[in-house]
Amino acid sequence: MLKTDSVFMSEAIKEAVKAFDADEVPVGAVIVHKGRIIARAHNQIRLLKDPTAHAEMIALTQASAHLASERLLNTTLYSTVEPCAMCAGAMVLARIKRLVYGARDPKTGAAGSVMNIVNNRRLNHRISVAEGVLATESSALLKEFFALKRRGL
DSSP states (O other): OOTTHHHHHHHHHHHHHHHHHTTSOOOEEEEEETTEEEEEEEOOHHHHTOTTOOHHHHHHHHHHHHHTSSOOTTEEEEEEEOOOHHHHHHHHHHTOSEEEEEEOOTTTOTBTTSOBGGGOTTSSOOOEEEEOTTHHHHHHHHHHHHHHHHTTO
16 A cells, blocks of 8 residues: 555545435545546436446546546556446556555455456456555445435435
């Protein structure tokens, strides 16, 4: 883990709070290039009525526009939750160098929990992974969100 990981993960958590406030599953993501945030996003699936509008996917699109390239070489993606198969696959295609995430996802995680797309030897690119950065904070948001949903709020 790098010293700056918690700083950038805090920014991803701010994005997750925006999702929470918008009644979206609270996932946030930021992408960093050369020590600067070049993309930030949160889940917008319900707002956009788009199953692909995950925080990571939106951030990938923003970062690609910022760098004017489909290749996000030498970038780090920070996500509050372990990415799903769709997001992990997109990160491999974008050539993200490093993934840092907070909470593990034992149901759909694709960076080691359920499957490991980001480090699959059959694929042409692998991503360095650091997990558990501010996991308690990331997990607490998810637990609170789903507890409210179970109570019908």
